[in-house]
Amino acid sequence: MLVLSLITLAIASIAAFVSFNTREEVFKAAMGCTAVIFSFLTLLLAPWALKLAIVAIPLAIDRMNNWSTEKSIN
Numbered sequence: 820m821l822v823l824s825l826i827t828l829a830i831a832s833i834a835a836f837v838s839f840n841t842r843e844e845v846f847k848a849a850m851g852c853t854a855v856i857f858s859f860l861t862l863l864l865a866p867w868a869l870k871l872a873i874v875a876i877p878l879a880i881d882r883m884n885n886w887s888t889e890k891s892i893n
Contacts, residue, residue: 823864830857
């Protein structure tokens with residue numbers, strides 16, 4: 820499962836890179852759609868630990884920011 824996730828992540832990364840570096844509008848749109856689809860597929864195939872980290876890290880950062888602002892107000 821991790822190998823499939825890494826393969827789809829690589830395809831999404833390459834498609835995003837090609838989308839940003841091409842001048843043809845149709846090809847740019849197709850690579851953009853490919854990048855979005857494979858990014859969602861990567862999240863679908865990712866292990867639970869990675870999904871949990873994707874959700875937990877922003878929440879932890881937000882909690883630390885709120886905690887530091889509460890201390891500075893008091």
